[in-house]
Amino acid sequence: MAPRPDSGFVYFVGAGPGDPELLTLRAFRLLRTADAILHDDLVSKEILACANPDATIENVGKRCGFRGISQEDINERMIEFAQCGLKVARLKGGDPSIFGRLAEEIAALAQAEISFEIVPGITAASAAAAAAKIPLTSRKSSSQLIFLTGHRAGGAPIEIPLPTTRDSTIAVYMPALEYKELAERFLAAGWPINTPCLVVSTASQSSQQILAGNLGDLRFRQRLPSPAVLILGNVVTGTRFAATNPAAACSFQGQS
Amino acid sequence: MAPRPDSGFVYFVGAGPGDPELLTLRAFRLLRTADAILHDDLVSKEILACANPDATIENVGKRCGFRGISQEDINERMIEFAQCGLKVARLKGGDPSIFGRLAEEIAALAQAEISFEIVPGITAASAAAAAAKIPLTSRKSSSQLIFLTGHRAGGAPIEIPLPTTRDSTIAVYMPALEYKELAERFLAAGWPINTPCLVVSTASQSSQQILAGNLGDLRFRQRLPSPAVLILGNVVTGTRFAATNPAAACSFQGQS
Numbered sequence: 153m154a155p156r157p158d159s160g161f162v163y164f165v166g167a168g169p170g171d172p173e174l175l176t177l178r179a180f181r182l183l184r185t186a187d188a189i190l191h192d193d194l195v196s197k198e199i200l201a202c203a204n205p206d207a208t209i210e211n212v213g214k215r216c217g218f219r220g221i222s223q224e225d226i227n228e229r230m231i232e233f234a235q236c237g238l239k240v241a242r243l244k245g246g247d248p249s250i251f252g253r254l255a256e257e258i259a260a261l262a263q264a265e266i267s268f269e270i271v272p273g274i275t276a277a278s279a280a281a282a283a284a285k286i287p288l289t290s291r292k293s294s295s296q297l298i299f300l301t302g303h304r305a306g307g308a309p310i311e312i313p314l315p316t317t318r319d320s321t322i323a324v325y326m327p328a329l330e331y332k333e334l335a336e337r338f339l340a341a342g343w344p345i346n347t348p349c350l351v352v353s354t355a356s357q358s359s360q361q362i363l364a365g366n367l368g369d370l371r372f373r374q375r376l377p378s379p380a381v382l383i384l385g386n387v388v389t390g391t392r393f394a395a396t397n398p399a400a401a402c403s404f405q406g407q408s
Numbered sequence: 409m410a411p412r413p414d415s416g417f418v419y420f421v422g423a424g425p426g427d428p429e430l431l432t433l434r435a436f437r438l439l440r441t442a443d444a445i446l447h448d449d450l451v452s453k454e455i456l457a458c459a460n461p462d463a464t465i466e467n468v469g470k471r472c473g474f475r476g477i478s479q480e481d482i483n484e485r486m487i488e489f490a491q492c493g494l495k496v497a498r499l500k501g502g503d504p505s506i507f508g509r510l511a512e513e514i515a516a517l518a519q520a521e522i523s524f525e526i527v528p529g530i531t532a533a534s535a536a537a538a539a540a541k542i543p544l545t546s547r548k549s550s551s552q553l554i555f556l557t558g559h560r561a562g563g564a565p566i567e568i569p570l571p572t573t574r575d576s577t578i579a580v581y582m583p584a585l586e587y588k589e590l591a592e593r594f595l596a597a598g599w600p601i602n603t604p605c606l607v608v609s610t611a612s613q614s615s616q617q618i619l620a621g622n623l624g625d626l627r628f629r630q631r632l633p634s635p636a637v638l639i640l641g642n643v644v645t646g647t648r649f650a651a652t653n654p655a656a657a658c659s660f661q662g663q664s
Contacts (some may be wrong), residue, residue, distance in 0.1 A: 254543035
């Protein structure tokens with residue numbers, strides 16, 4: 153790649169939950185025209201199939217530990233492409249601003265004086281709520297929505313919000329913990345055992361699965377494939393935990 | 409409208425922040441093919457211009473008080489259209505699941521035995537972060553993201569989270585309060601006066617404005633047009649409050 157006289161540009165593009173139909177028009181157009189696409193592991197192959205066929209496409213996902221790609225490697229690769237004058241799409245699952253490790257990459261671009269734009273995407277909690285046919289907030293019973301992540305810098309433990317306001321909805325992104333451990337941390341923080349919750353795995357994709365029940369039930373369930381979101385609070389209709397396929401996912405809604 | 413033998417269907421469609429390019433592909437296609445579109449006040453005219461030209465389009469926004477449309481009126485209208493066999497798009501700003509008064513409308517449809525789907529949209533906080541070129545979370549300084557609304561049922565006061573965890577980002581949706589009152593409530597709850605914050609008004613639209621500064625500054629600023637989001641926390645680079653136009657919106661980023 154010979155450097156071009158014009159300077160490159162980086163687009164942080166939100167890939168949404170996986171279904172290409174849930175890309176924004178802008179994200180779709182950028183994928184069709186990018187020269188280089190650097191994507192995370194969790195970006196679906198259906199979305200990668202939308203890419204410009206002439207683009208250089210690289211998986212810079214860090215979750216496959218064996219590949220050993222560090223954040224520094226990702227930053228370097230992104231800067232290298234941009235400094236060659238390329239239009240770079242840095243493609244991240246969901247919305248790049250939410251648990252997308254965006255801060256590190258923005259800082260690296262700023263230091264290299266490379267311009268960028270953030271193209272927002274559908275975040276996992278919104279996709280999970282749509283899949284489960286529930287709202288995340290309710291004027292009557294849930295006026296706050298709290299997003300947490302199971303992954304923290306240096307392996308710090310997830311911070312569980314206190315159940316002081318019962319009218320909150322909690323969304324835990326990609327719980328890396330076993331469900332038993334996660335549920336027990338909420339219980340230890342004082343959340344009632346019958347707090348309704350559900351887990352949505354690979355929302356919007358053909359592999360989508362939904363578990364619905366309460367904190368007590370959650371302890372006895374096995375982990376579903378990533379990406380997954382746990383939603384907890386009054387917005388979740390309380391039913392016994394049961395694995396569902398997409399078609400049956402929302403049968404409990406009828407009982408509300 | 410003569411009832412058709414096939415039964416109608418309601419799509420709760422997220423319109424995103426206003427720029428039609430930030431519609432999802434699915435939302436765009438549904439707008440092109442819906443028979444009836446019931447939309448909120450805050451849905452931009454650029455988005456309505458994407459609609460099927462043969463569709464019946466009605467503004468059922470409640471914010472223009474003089475029009476006096478109640479939630480019951482909206483529910484009735486939606487059910488009436490669906491019972492005529494129409495494909496109804498109930499178009500809401502942002503993501504329908506987040507502060508979209510979705511619970512009431514889902515309950516009404518369930519009672520009328522009308523099927524529905526939720527089509528997620530870009531929520532205002534994601535659009536605001538993209539506009540301001542900041543992440544909403546950071547592995548090092550912000551592992552929680554809390555969404556609040558200025559509007560609560562029965563005019564209940566907004567509940568301010570305690571500043572016990574300094575590593576949270578707060579996003580307040582459409583602060584109806586004067587900024588002075590809002591800032592003072594955060595200060596009264598113990599948030600430091602130099603907590604960085606910014607307000608993004610009409611994110612993604614040509615009228616977009618961004619104010620950046622800290623809680624202390626916020627008290628002395630006039631309200632920007634709705635929809636607006638206040639973002640507060642370490643993810644916001646601390647600068648003095650200054651109105652910006654979209655082109656200059658992120659000049660402070662270079663200083664970080």
